[in-house]
Amino acid sequence: MAFSLTVNGNRHTVDVDSDTPLLWVIRDELGLKGTKFGCGAGLCGACTVHVNGQPARSCSTAIELVDGAEITTIEGLSEGGNLHPLQQAWISEGVPQCGYCQSGQIMTAAHLLANNPSPSRDDIVAAMTGNLCRCGTYARIVAAVESVAGSVGHYQPGQEGA
Amino acid sequence: MAMNRRDFLKVSTSASGGLVLSLSLPGCATVDTGYSENAGTWRPDAWLEIQDNGNIYFTLARVEMGQGTYTGLTTLIAEELDVEPASIKPRFAPVAKEYLNPAYKLQITGGSTSVATSWEPLRRAGAEARYMLMMAAAKVWQVETDNCSTQDGRVVHPNGIDSLPYARLASLAASEIPRIEVPLKPRSEWKYIGKQMKRLDAEAKATGTAVYGIDIEQPGMLYAVVTRPPRYGAKVKSFNKADVTVHSGVKDVFEIERGVAVVATSYWRARKAQRALQVEWDNDDAITLSTESVFHHYYKDSEQDAGVSEREDGDYAQAEEQAGKVLHADYEQPYLAHFAMEPMNATAWYKGDAMEVWASTQAPDLGRIAAARGCDLSPGDITIHTTFLGGGFGRRLTNDYIEEAAAVSYRMKAPVKLVWSREEDTQHSPCRPAMLHRMRAAVSGNRLEGWHHQIVGPQILDWYITNAAPAQYPWAPKMLYNTLGRVGLAAEGLATPKDVSAIEGAIDYPYQVPNVELRHTHSDPGFPITWWRSVGYSHNGFAVETFMDEIAHELGEDPIAFRRARLQNQPRHLQVLDRVAEMSRWNSASASGRAKGVAVFQSFGTFVAQVVEASIEGSEIKVHKVWCAVDCGQVVNPSVVSDQIKGGILFGLSAALWGEITLADGKVQQSNFHDYPVMAMHNLPDVELDIVDSNEAPTGVGEPGVPPVIPALGNALFRLTGVRQRRLPLKASS
Numbered sequence: 001m002a003f004s005l006t007v008n009g010n011r012h013t014v015d016v017d018s019d020t021p022l023l024w025v026i027r028d029e030l031g032l033k034g035t036k037f038g039c040g041a042g043l044c045g046a047c048t049v050h051v052n053g054q055p056a057r058s059c060s061t062a063i064e065l066v067d068g069a070e071i072t073t074i075e076g077l078s079e080g081g082n083l084h085p086l087q088q089a090w091i092s093e094g095v096p097q098c099g100y101c102q103s104g105q106i107m108t109a110a111h112l113l114a115n116n117p118s119p120s121r122d123d124i125v126a127a128m129t130g131n132l133c134r135c136g137t138y139a140r141i142v143a144a145v146e147s148v149a150g151s152v153g154h155y156q157p158g159q160e161g162a
Numbered sequence: 163m164a165m166n167r168r169d170f171l172k173v174s175t176s177a178s179g180g181l182v183l184s185l186s187l188p189g190c191a192t193v194d195t196g197y198s199e200n201a202g203t204w205r206p207d208a209w210l211e212i213q214d215n216g217n218i219y220f221t222l223a224r225v226e227m228g229q230g231t232y233t234g235l236t237t238l239i240a241e242e243l244d245v246e247p248a249s250i251k252p253r254f255a256p257v258a259k260e261y262l263n264p265a266y267k268l269q270i271t272g273g274s275t276s277v278a279t280s281w282e283p284l285r286r287a288g289a290e291a292r293y294m295l296m297m298a299a300a301k302v303w304q305v306e307t308d309n310c311s312t313q314d315g316r317v318v319h320p321n322g323i324d325s326l327p328y329a330r331l332a333s334l335a336a337s338e339i340p341r342i343e344v345p346l347k348p349r350s351e352w353k354y355i356g357k358q359m360k361r362l363d364a365e366a367k368a369t370g371t372a373v374y375g376i377d378i379e380q381p382g383m384l385y386a387v388v389t390r391p392p393r394y395g396a397k398v399k400s401f402n403k404a405d406v407t408v409h410s411g412v413k414d415v416f417e418i419e420r421g422v423a424v425v426a427t428s429y430w431r432a433r434k435a436q437r438a439l440q441v442e443w444d445n446d447d448a449i450t451l452s453t454e455s456v457f458h459h460y461y462k463d464s465e466q467d468a469g470v471s472e473r474e475d476g477d478y479a480q481a482e483e484q485a486g487k488v489l490h491a492d493y494e495q496p497y498l499a500h501f502a503m504e505p506m507n508a509t510a511w512y513k514g515d516a517m518e519v520w521a522s523t524q525a526p527d528l529g530r531i532a533a534a535r536g537c538d539l540s541p542g543d544i545t546i547h548t549t550f551l552g553g554g555f556g557r558r559l560t561n562d563y564i565e566e567a568a569a570v571s572y573r574m575k576a577p578v579k580l581v582w583s584r585e586e587d588t589q590h591s592p593c594r595p596a597m598l599h600r601m602r603a604a605v606s607g608n609r610l611e612g613w614h615h616q617i618v619g620p621q622i623l624d625w626y627i628t629n630a631a632p633a634q635y636p637w638a639p640k641m642l643y644n645t646l647g648r649v650g651l652a653a654e655g656l657a658t659p660k661d662v663s664a665i666e667g668a669i670d671y672p673y674q675v676p677n678v679e680l681r682h683t684h685s686d687p688g689f690p691i692t693w694w695r696s697v698g699y700s701h702n703g704f705a706v707e708t709f710m711d712e713i714a715h716e717l718g719e720d721p722i723a724f725r726r727a728r729l730q731n732q733p734r735h736l737q738v739l740d741r742v743a744e745m746s747r748w749n750s751a752s753a754s755g756r757a758k759g760v761a762v763f764q765s766f767g768t769f770v771a772q773v774v775e776a777s778i779e780g781s782e783i784k785v786h787k788v789w790c791a792v793d794c795g796q797v798v799n800p801s802v803v804s805d806q807i808k809g810g811i812l813f814g815l816s817a818a819l820w821g822e823i824t825l826a827d828g829k830v831q832q833s834n835f836h837d838y839p840v841m842a843m844h845n846l847p848d849v850e851l852d853i854v855d856s857n858e859a860p861t862g863v864g865e866p867g868v869p870p871v872i873p874a875l876g877n878a879l880f881r882l883t884g885v886r887q888r889r890l891p892l893k894a895s896s
Contacts, residue, residue: 017410020430028385028428033377034370036552038503039584043835046503074370083369090368094360094801097809098228099367100374100503100552129844132835134503134553135228136812137805138843 003067007032008076014063022066023047023058026073034074034103038132045131048104049073055111074103077110086110089144097135105131109145118150173294173336180213180332183291184260209260210239210287212295216329218245218315222252223261223269224276225524226363227551227558228809229864230802231276233362235284237798238277241354242288242347244312245328248362254548257527266659268633269527272559272693274766274862277798281860285346291335293344298334299326349796349857359799363550375522375549378509380577384413385429386570387436387581390421390590393448393828394690398422401441409435418536418569420562425574429581449688449828453596456687456825457494460598460618469616469683472665476677478604481612485604489716491709493601494889495701497823498594498694499838504552505587508567511577512537517544517568522551524558527636531629532561534640536568541636544568555813556693560592561629588838589830593823594694595620596687597664599705604677608717610728612677615668615705620686622693623661627651663693667702667765667869672735673710673728689825695813696865699765703869704876704890707761711877712886721760721877722748734793735762738771741791741852746773756786759877761870767861769793772811774847774874778882778894783819785847788871792851795858803863808849810867815847816840818872822891 004013007030014029021040026032026049035058038046042060049058050072077084083091086106096102105128112119112127119127124145133141174182211219220239226232232252240247255261257269265275292312299317300307309320316325349356366372391397398417406415406424411431415424422441426432482488508521510533517539523529526546534541551558567580582590597619604612623630631650632643654660662669664682671678694700714724722743729735739762743749752758755777762771775787788811797803820839824831832838872890880886887893 016428017430017434019434020428024428024430027377031379032370033373033379036374036503037376037505037581039835041584041834041836044503044584078369083365087365087368091360091364094364094805096228096361096364096367097230097805098226098503098551098553099363099372102367103370106368125843125846129842132503132840132842134501134555134813134840135805136809136841138812138841138846139808139849140805141843 001064003063005066005069005071007071008073016063018062018064020063021059022049022051022056022061022063022071025063026058026071032073032075036100036103038101038104044101045108046101046104048107048131050107050111055108074107077106084110085148086113086144089148093140093144093147095137095140095144097137101131101133105133105141109141113145113149119145121146173339175333175336180211181291181294181336183210183287210291212291212328212332212335214329214332216327218250218328220250220252221255221261223255224263224271224280225254225548225551225554227271227524227554229276229806230361230799231271233359234277234798234802235280236362237354237359238280238284239288241352242285243292245315247354247359249315252362257530257546268525268630270525270559271554272524272556274768274864274866277860278767278862286344289344289346290340293340294335294338295328295331297338297340298331301334302326302331355798356796356800358801361802372550374504374552375509375520376504376507376552376581378520378549378579380509380511383509383577383579384425384427384574385432385581386423386425386567386578387429387432387583388418388421388423388566389436389439389441390586391443391448392589393443393445393450395688396443396445396448399442399444401439406435406439409438411435414574415439416573418566420566423566423570425570425578429579433583451687451689451825451828453496453824453826456596456689457598459687460685463685464598464600464616464618464683467683469618469681471679472682473669473671473678473680476612478612478614478677478679481604481677482602482614484606485611486606489603489605489713491601491712491888493599493705493708495597495599495704496821496890497596497689497825498817498821499588499591499823499832500553500555500557500694501587501835501838501840502553502555502557505584506557506563506582506591507580508564509577509579510564510567510571512568512571512575515543517571518547519544519564519568520547520549521561521564521567522549522558523561523564524551524554524556525561527633528559528629529561529564530636531632531643532565533568535643536565537572540640541632555695556697557591560626560692584835585833588833592625592690592692594700595622595691597701599701601705601709603709603713605713605717608719610675610713610717613671613673613675614679615671616681616683617664617668617702618683618685619664620691621661621684622663622691622697623654624651624686625691663698665698665702667699667763668706670764671706672732672764673725674731675728695810696765696868699763699865699869700814700817700872703761703763703765704872707763707870707873708876708888711759711873711880715880725762734769735764735771737854738762738769738791738793741854742771742773742789745791745850745852746775746789748773757878757882759874759879759881761874761877763870765866765869767795768863768866770807770866770870772870772874774871774878776875776878776882778879781894783875783879783892783894785815785845785875788847788849790849790851790867791854792863792866793854793856794863794866795856795860797853798860800853803853804851806863807851807867810865811849811871812841812846814868814871815875818875818890818892820891
């Protein structure tokens with residue numbers, strides 16, 4: 001079946017089975033490999049993207065449920081050559097180890113800051129705890145989010161894909 | 163390890179002009195790897211290549227799975243070459259003899275060996291290259307080489323004003339051979355080693371552009387999934403092929419050695435079609451184990467077979483006869499899964515007379531053997547391309563997923579990406595072995611006179627050698643692979659290194675006790691096992707450091723004072739133990755409802771002492787704080803060391819709190835993160851780390867954070883509750 005999506009501002013039409021998870025559409029139909037497969041059950045957060053500005057586990061979101069939606073992936077955060085402040089913080093705080101979960105971590109953090117520009121430590125933990133990291137980078141993730149809290153202005157979920 | 167330059171460095175000119183340094187490590191020179199030259203313009207053994215366009219390439223012989231080799235090894239060569247580490251472009255090594263890990267004679271990344279084994283040769287290569295560039299410049303300027311200097315990628319004229327960039331000198335330098343042993347920089351002149359350096363892979367990983375095995379695409383690529391037997395050892399009897407092939411997108415359904423493969427035009431179509439697949443299994447050789455039967459088996463074997471004596475100081479039996487009291491404890495530790503975030507996967511492309519494989523693997527040369535098993539080619543016909551690894555933790559030393567991808571591509575004659583689901587990874591991956599430890603201590607008055615440790619469980623090499631032995635003899639015909647494995651096991655400890663996976667951390671019991679006996683009763687239930695972050699140290703650490711705590715308690719001594727008194731000949735243990743006592747204010751009481759526990763343990767040459775403070779809140783164990791002192795010799799990158807030790811602590815805590823793969827009727831009962839929990843952010847304790855200053859050679863940091871935290875937490879819970887838990891994972895109420 002044909003579905004249309006706007007991903008990182010670009011319109012796409014894909015012809016896939018209606019129950020295909022958004023994750024595999026993003027990765028294998030559109031070739032955007034930054035979004036990762038971790039558990040296939042919405043348990044680890046590695047596949048987190050934004051759907052109409054809300055964080056979603058793309059591994060457990062069927063394409064038919066997001067037909068016509070605006071999607072932002074990790075690649076869309078840094079479009080235009082400027083890294084998102086969180087991405088810069090991830091680099092300067094040296095967050096990634098194996099790095100596999102970090103796209104999902106950053107997407108969750110970006111949504112948090114877009115809605116709560118000055119989150120408390122508890123707010124950060126509450127928002128981020130569903131994103132698992134097996135290397136144990138959590139403390140640096142918290143530090144990176146705190147380092148940009150209050151300074152994220154240019155990125156608003158309502159403008160995604162615009 | 164001192165090396166003669168002529169033993170290991172070769173100099174040549176690259177295809178594009180420029181300086182190429184290649185190396186051969188001692189003892190590996192006779193190994194024919196059959197590398198086929200199709201990797202582009204660079205030579206596979208080009209360890210360091212300085213091109214005349216200014217690019218500096220460095221071949222990373224140890225894979226990057228999060229542990230920081232990409233940054234750490236690059237820093238070593240950059241330091242002596244005198245360039246910014248970030249100006250070097252690392253590339254992942256193909257399989258070639260030059261990249262064997264000298265600790266294992268295999269091209270594997272594991273055992274926390276990367277920095278320790280690269281420390282000397284990489285700095286030496288950097289220093290030699292720098293000196294050759296200086297010689298070239300000296301020739302251009304007609305000056306003495308030793309009067310030249312370097313600064314950030316340029317050779318500086320003795321006049322201090324003129325300079326030439328390395329790029330301009332690269333091809334000229336290729337004809338220069340230093341006639342002296344080029345000295346390495348003294349520690350006081352290091353610009354990058356030991357400094358807080360940013361990770362060189364951070365940007366790629368923060369922007370989603372780092373390429374992992376699962377991200378590989380090839381033209382016309384198909385996708386495969388495999389249904390494997392629920393009980394290990396079962397074989398395919400029959401399956402309903404026709405019911406599966408009718409699904410849209412399905413290209414083929416067929417049996418391979420390890421199960422039934424479903425091949426389709428997309429991953430999702432392969433998965434959906436797989437749901438319709440029904441396999442009838444021949445269970446004649448299948449395991450029927452349960453967790454209870456595994457331990458029943460261990461106890462029975464431990465009584466019938468005292469095991470191989472691995473260490474004997476004094477006479478334990480006599481000490482026990484003369485003892486005022488004998489203490490006993492049995493510790494049971496479960497099978498553990500790895501749960502690397504990137505599920506197992508590989509992409510293979512069979513091209514008739516050759517095969518290319520792209521995979522996240524810790525052991526590319528064993529991957530070649532695995533691929534050869536899956537097709538009609540020899541290892542020399544197979545090229546393995548490694549990528550970034552989405553976690554390894556030992557799981558990716560076993561290349562079963564490469565064997566499967568190769569077998570499917572061989573059948574399809576097309577590029578195939580094969581992906582395991584998380585459930586498949588949980589249920590069909592080899593585990594850290596379940597182990598039983600039976601401890602006895604002979605005590606007289608307040609003296610510990612004897613220590614007896616009987617380890618009961620399998621050896622990992624038994625499961626690993628089937629691919630490891632052929633990888634050491636890649637020219638051997640495939641029909642000999644299984645024989646090589648048996649020969650390898652027979653020659654263990656003679657021709658090949660002894661498998662210490664069951665006893666490491668117990669054989670080096672550090673405490674001064676007059677009578678020590680260590681025995682290993684080899685008992686293998688038949689469930690697949692492999693390496694797991696810190697391997698044998700992970701279970702021996704719990705047994706040794708918990709039993710030490712039990713004895714201290716029995717003697718009415720403080721756990722640290724008791725250990726200190728018996729570590730007087732172990733200055734590096736003592737140093738970290740004293741440091742952690744100070745950091746944690748050991749002698750000050752914890753807040754009400756909390757208690758502290760301690761452990762000190764050496765693994766992979768690194769000394770780690772930890773104090774854990776915990777409480778029980780409702781039905782959950784809460785870990786509040788971990789203090790950790792570590793001595794890993796000289797530090798290449800303090801932030802990587804910190805990340806690795808702290809990451810190891812969280813990895814160990816996940817195992818201590820929740821880690822357990824259980825079996826029922828031969829089947830693994832867990833399937834995904836909901837029933838195999840790992841540390842999440844809301845469980846995160848505060849971790850305070852101190853890396854003690856050292857002039858010793860660097861030792862591993864990827865694994866040593868793991869072992870002590872498990873007994874330290876158990877010891878804290880004992881102080882909190884008065885109940886000793888001798889079975890992992892730990893419970894809030896026992």
